[in-house]
Amino acid sequence: MVKTLERREKQREELVAAAERMVAAKGLSGLKSRELAREIGVANGAVFNLVADMDELILRVGSRTLARLDAALSAAESDSAPSPAETLVRIAVAYCDFAAENLELWRALFEHRMAPEKPVPEWAVEEQMNLFRHIYHPLAKLFPKWSADELSITARSLFAAVHGMVSLGLEQKLIAVPVAALRDEIATLVKATIKGLAD
Template sequence: MTKALERRAKLRTDLIQAAERMIAERGLAGLKTRDLAREIGCANGAVYNLVADVDELVLRVGSRTLHRLDEALSAAERAGEPSPQETLVRIAIAYCDFAAENLELWRALFEHRMAADKILPDWSVDDQLQLFRHIYHPLALLLPKRSQEELGITARSLFSAVHGMVALGLEQKLVAVPLPALRKEIANLVRAMIDGLIARAE
């Protein structure tokens, strides 16, 4: 790699890391390319030599967030008894804890909107979809008669229920729920949903 390419690669890494810090501190709305350029020591226009546009920059930061979330969910899977139901409970609580500890970066995953005519890159889609394996595999053990398509829908539904509780529970408004109570209620919800799914399957 030439010196010029090495410098560009380092600047690109610096840019993504600076954007991550900025979103963590200010939220997605506080992401400003002019401030990023000043922080990494390049001209404002040079930012777009490092990434195609702000959408790519936000997606690259999101990719880093999703990889850390993946690590947190993997650790939760290994952390206790191998019961599929309790694995799903641990995963749900780990998701809640990750959101609470990385609030603005987690929010940015869902707040970011691309133009309707822009296609999400394959690498970004893969980053998102591969996380569902944490839910899919325990569900497959609990509901062996369901097809892959049915399990995929159930996995997304379970995620949506937990995500909704986390999103509302962590709001800094009247609907906010103290984190210990939120964790307990999420565990109750997951257990109730799984019990209901198993009962219906039988």
């Protein structure tokens, strides 16, 4: 029984890793259960013995992406930034760099939609919300008199502004912006926002 569980867990890890490679190469629309089954050496139907459905598989791929994004933002934070404001700039630029370097996996985080009647699992929500600490903590140092609600709303708003710039800037159409220029523009946006909040 123990060996069966271990084998199943190993196959699940192989499945998620294969799905991650497939999304990175082809985007979310390129994720096919039949190809995944072939890659990890199981019958097509056996994929859904390892995960409940494609939603769970995509969320587990997203979990790996979020973990790497978390590590990238943590590295930016610990880079001896001279001030909380500079920390926020570095985090924003690190977010841009991560998106550019992991484009399809990053896009998949936002493209995936659960069915309306199907809630996102609590573990996945917690992983997403945990990332806001990278913005929240520097803001709390900058504005120590603000309430937790004020800090939370501002953290989300700042993320939305940076994410919007990254999303549009990396769009592979007419509005695409070179990454170096996009990094500079994001830094300018964050600095201007912090200055505006402080005034």
